[in-house]
Amino acid sequence: MTNKTLGIIGGTGWLGKAIAESLLDLEFIRPSDLLISNRSGSADVAPGVRVLSDNQSLVDSSDIVVLSVRPEQFRALQIDARGKTLVSLMAGISASTLSAATGARVVVRAMPNAAVEIRQSYTPWFVAGSLTDEERDWLQRLFECVGTADEVPDEDCIDYLSALSGTGPAFPALLCAALASQAEAAGIPARIAQRAARAVVVGGGQLLATREPKALLDALMAYRGVTAAALQSMTGQNLEDIVGRAVQAGAQVARRGL
Numbered sequence: 652m653t654n655k656t657l658g659i660i661g662g663t664g665w666l667g668k669a670i671a672e673s674l675l676d677l678e679f680i681r682p683s684d685l686l687i688s689n690r691s692g693s694a695d696v697a698p699g700v701r702v703l704s705d706n707q708s709l710v711d712s713s714d715i716v717v718l719s720v721r722p723e724q725f726r727a728l729q730i731d732a733r734g735k736t737l738v739s740l741m742a743g744i745s746a747s748t749l750s751a752a753t754g755a756r757v758v759v760r761a762m763p764n765a766a767v768e769i770r771q772s773y774t775p776w777f778v779a780g781s782l783t784d785e786e787r788d789w790l791q792r793l794f795e796c797v798g799t800a801d802e803v804p805d806e807d808c809i810d811y812l813s814a815l816s817g818t819g820p821a822f823p824a825l826l827c828a829a830l831a832s833q834a835e836a837a838g839i840p841a842r843i844a845q846r847a848a849r850a851v852v853v854g855g856g857q858l859l860a861t862r863e864p865k866a867l868l869d870a871l872m873a874y875r876g877v878t879a880a881a882l883q884s885m886t887g888q889n890l891e892d893i894v895g896r897a898v899q900a901g902a903q904v905a906r907r908g909l
């Protein structure tokens with residue numbers, strides 16, 4: 652349990668709410684040390700958590716401020732965070748922009764994903780400024796309340812990873828939809844096609860929690876049968892290039908800014 656006061660601007664949104672709930676459930680923070688804000692100042696929260704509509708009051712009462720509004724909502728905030736540590740979850744807004752706009756002492760950019768909902772996010776984070784080891788450890792433990800996390804060495808990692816892991820379920824959902832629709836096109840009944848595709852992506856994906864992807868692929872290819880034929884067809888079409896271009900396209904948007 653921490654003694655730091657944490658304010659989450661946008662603490663009722665998709666990410667902000669899931670993070671707030673996990674921090675409380677896991678007793679990382681006391682309700683009385685958590686503040687959240689949104690535009691209405693009302694929300695269904697745990698007893699003891701303060702809900703505000705005045706973002707500056709939240710900043711003034713917090714040691715650490717998490718910004719969990721959408722990038723396009725950031726300019727309207729107009730907060731003065733001088734002397735504070737500001738943790739931005741926003742894609743496409745650089746540490747220098749955040750620092751110039753808020754005056755924060757230290758800016759941390761972190762990029763969780765929608766799997767915060769089930770505490771399975773991967774959250775890379777980058778510190779622009781100087782933090783003590785104790786403060787770094789605190790942040791790492793905070794992000795670990797919603798999954799796994801790593802501090803990354805430079806800000807470009809955040810922009811690139813915004814498109815890789817910040818996208819969360821997007822790539823598996825795309826694969827799942829493609830497998831299902833192609834199965835339907837091949838004459839498999841729709842319900843069966845959808846259940847089969849989802850089982851592959853969800854169930855098969857869970858195996859990767861304990862198995863090395865490359866070793867798993869090698870083992871499956873070694874049968875020289877159905878799986879090998881299917882995978883060779885994909886790799887023959889330069890799947891790696893397609894994936895690389897897709898992630899770079901997203902990263903370019905993150906680097907350019909939103």
Ligand SMILES: NC(=O)c1ccc[n+]([C@@H]2O[C@H](COP(=O)([O-])OP(=O)(O)OC[C@H]3O[C@@H](n4cnc5c(N)ncnc54)[C@H](OP(=O)(O)O)[C@@H]3O)[C@@H](O)[C@H]2O)c1
Pocket residue numbers: 660661662663664665666667688689690691706718719720721722724727728740741742762763764765817818819
């Ligand atoms: N969702 C994802 O999968 C994902 C993944 C990676 C990164 N991110 C980043 O995380 C951030 C939040 O995304 P999200 O999906 O959680 O968005 P969201 O669900 O739309 O939540 C935005 C929150 O901001 C609040 N808000 C908006 N304007 C405000 C203002 N002026 N003052 C105070 N609160 C305000 C909203 O509440 P009211 O409307 O009630 O004011 C809401 O609670 C984004 O910047 C996004 O780039 C999201």
